[in-house]
C-alpha cells in the first residue's frame with residue numbers, strides 16, 4: 453500500500469514543515485457526540501442513548517463515561533464538569549487540528565451519535581470546511597432545518613450521507629416506527645437536492661426493507677443527485693433482523709437483474725454483486741483495504757484501526773501519542789488485510805468502493 457503514502461509535496465498537499473512526515477488519507481471519519489442521538493434504531497441502540505440533551509444544550513453525561521475520560525487526562529482536562537453540547541464539539545475541533553498536523557485528508561466526514569443535535573453545527577462546519585476538498589455530514593436527517601440546509605448549500609463543498617432504510621413507514625421501521633419522521637427525512641433530502649448537494653443514502657438491509665428495496669428506488673427517482681448504498685445489518689442485530697432468503701432473492705432481482713432500470717440511483721454493479729454474494733454465503737470472502745484510505749477518529753482523539761470495525765484495536769490517540777499512531781501507518785503496521793477480524797466477517801459499506809477501485813474493478 454506504500455503508493456498511498458505521501459513522501460513529499462503534491463499539488464493537493466503543498467510543501468510544509470511536516471510534509472515528509474505526513475500520512476495521507478482519503479477520508480477522516482470523525483465522530484463527534486458519540487454519546488447522544490434522537491433516534492433508537494433497532495440495530496444500533498434499540499433502547500436509545502443514555503446521554504440527554506436539554507433545551508439549553510446541556511449534555512447530561514453518564515457517570516461511567518466521565519470515569520472513562522479520566523483515563524485520558526489530556527481530554528478530561530478539556531471537559532467541564534457540566535458540559536454543553538458545544539464542549540464536545542470544541543474537543544472535536546482540537547482533535548481535528550491534531551489530525552491536520554499529522555495527516556493529509558481529502559474529505560472530512562463528520563458524524564456521531566447524531567451530530568445535528570448541536571444547534572451550532574453550521575458555524576462549526578463553516579470554520580473547517582475550506583481546509584478540505586469536501587466535508588461529508590452523516591446524519592439521520594431528522595433535525596436538519598431548511599435554514600441549516602440552505603447554509604450548507606452556500607458553502608460549496610458539503611455533501612450529505614443520510615441514513616434511511618426506506619421511504620415508507622414499513623420499510624424504514626427498523627429506524628423509526630414514526631411515519632412523520634420518515635417523511636421529514638425525505639423532505640430534507642429534497643431540500644438538500646435543490647441546492648445540488650449530492651446525497652449518499654446509508655441503507656441497512658434488514659427483514660423490514662430488503663424484499664421491498666425497489667420501492668425506495670422508485671420513490672427517489674428524479675429527486676436529485678442521490679445514490680443509495682445498501683449494506684448488511686451487522687453485529688448482534690444480524691441474528692434478530694437479518695433478511696430471509698426470499699427477501700434476499702427479491703433484492704437480488706431488483707439490484708442485479710433490473711440494474712439498468714435503477715443504475716442512476718445505485719453504486720456500480722460490481723458492488724451489488726459482491727454484496728449479494730456475501731449475504732448469500734453469510735460471510736465476507738474478499739480482503740479489505742479500507743483502513744489504508746480511511747482514518748476513523750472518535751471525539752476524544754482515539755484513532756481506530758477501522759472506523760467500521762468497533763472491536764478492532766485502537767492505534768493510539770492523536771492528542772496523546774500521535775507518533776505511535778502515525779508510525780504504525782508509516783510502517784504499514786496499522787492493519788493486516790490478511791487477518792481474520794470478527795468485525796470484517798459480515799461487513800460491507802460504501803467504503804468497499806475503495807477495494808473495488810484498487811482491485812481494478814471500477815475506475
Ligand SMILES: C[S@@+](CC[C@H](N)C(=O)[O-])C[C@H]1O[C@@H](n2cnc3c(N)ncnc32)[C@H](O)[C@@H]1O
Pocket residue numbers: 489495496563564565566567590591592614615654656683684685686687689
Ligand atoms: C451509528 S450511525 C451514526 C450517524 C447517524 N446517527 C446516522 O444514523 O446516520 C452510523 C451508521 O451506522 C449504521 N448502523 C448502525 N448500526 C448498524 C448495524 N448494526 N449494522 C449496519 N449498520 C449500522 C447506521 O444506519 C448509520 O448509517
Ligand code: SF4
Pocket residue numbers: 489490491492493496497564565566592615627
Ligand atoms: S440515528 Fe444513527 S446513531 Fe442514532 S440510533 Fe440510529 S443509527 Fe444509531
Ligand code: SF4
Pocket residue numbers: 740741742743758759760761793795796797799800801803
Ligand atoms: S471489512 Fe469492514 S471492519 Fe473490516 S477492515 Fe473492512 S471496512 Fe473495516
